[in-house]
Amino acid sequence: MNHQSHRLRGIILIISGAMLWGATGPLMEWVLSNSELTVPFMLTVRLVLAGIILLSFLLITKKDVTSIWRYPVWWRKLVIFGVLGMLGVQYSFVAAIDASNAVVATLLQFLAPIFIIIFVSISYRKWPPKYQVLGILGTLVGLFLLLTNASFETLLVSSEALLWGVVVGLTFAFYTLYPAAIMKEWGVLIVVGWGMLIGGIVLGVISRVWSSDESSLLLDPKIALMLTAIIFFGTAAFVLFLSSMKYITAVETSVLSSMEPLTAMIISVIWLGRTLAIWQIVGIVIMLVCVTWLSIEGDKQQADE
Numbered sequence: 001m002n003h004q005s006h007r008l009r010g011i012i013l014i015i016s017g018a019m020l021w022g023a024t025g026p027l028m029e030w031v032l033s034n035s036e037l038t039v040p041f042m043l044t045v046r047l048v049l050a051g052i053i054l055l056s057f058l059l060i061t062k063k064d065v066t067s068i069w070r071y072p073v074w075w076r077k078l079v080i081f082g083v084l085g086m087l088g089v090q091y092s093f094v095a096a097i098d099a100s101n102a103v104v105a106t107l108l109q110f111l112a113p114i115f116i117i118i119f120v121s122i123s124y125r126k127w128p129p130k131y132q133v134l135g136i137l138g139t140l141v142g143l144f145l146l147l148t149n150a151s152f153e154t155l156l157v158s159s160e161a162l163l164w165g166v167v168v169g170l171t172f173a174f175y176t177l178y179p180a181a182i183m184k185e186w187g188v189l190i191v192v193g194w195g196m197l198i199g200g201i202v203l204g205v206i207s208r209v210w211s212s213d214e215s216s217l218l219l220d221p222k223i224a225l226m227l228t229a230i231i232f233f234g235t236a237a238f239v240l241f242l243s244s245m246k247y248i249t250a251v252e253t254s255v256l257s258s259m260e261p262l263t264a265m266i267i268s269v270i271w272l273g274r275t276l277a278i279w280q281i282v283g284i285v286i287m288l289v290c291v292t293w294l295s296i297e298g299d300k301q302q303a304d305e
Helices: 003-034 039-060 072-099 102-109 112-124 130-148 159-177 180-186 188-206 214-219 221-244 250-256 259-271 278-304
Strands: none
Touching: 003 039, 003 072, 003 102, 003 221, 003 250, 003 259, 039 072, 039 188, 039 221, 072 102, 072 159, 072 180, 072 188, 102 159, 102 259, 112 130, 112 159, 130 259, 130 278, 180 188, 188 221, 214 221, 221 250, 259 278
């Protein structure tokens, strides 16, 4: 497969994953607003079930999912990824939704590219390429217009939501950069599957999920259906996102995932009854132009190198 085909595959993977992840935001917002389910319980169920499903799928396809635990150097990295990466980004994202709403939480997640660029620049001791800086700035301008309708007042979210947003950005950056070596060695699905199971078990123990009476709420068909959709979309999104890392850079992956808030906004408009104003539409156009330009420019840069 040539370079162009690799790059196209990476772009398709990340955009698909971003749209699925964007869809989970409004779904989780609906569940938290229309039921008594708490963030720890919902996430414990989601992560544990998703982890079991992924690992079961690998076992059915004759993959060895236990060998990684024979090597301390790898299982230690796996546990760190499961707790700080997988659980960190999932919990902070849902907590930000609970403290504000799906759209604001998704916007705050876009602090991640800034942290990634800073880390990569420090690691290589050089300034990032202009196209990356301009692409991210342009995308953030589009996001600002899309999510605020050009009014600074609507950015006045609670301090709790802002704090969780910063945590989302940091954990998302860690989640993007940290597992590269372990995934190259063991594969994306094994690392994601164990990461979800580890994260879910750790959260379940911390929140003493066994003492909760929320399990009876899962008997409600609507809640059960929503949780099933959240588990499926979220699991697929994580696999697609991490798979894209083989074909495009971490920075570009983060910026291309700007499809997340776009998807979250569209679903919120159609399903939760929000409306789009003129500046929000302008923001959508700016964001799409910047994302497309970043992709094209990144392709030229890689070809030159």
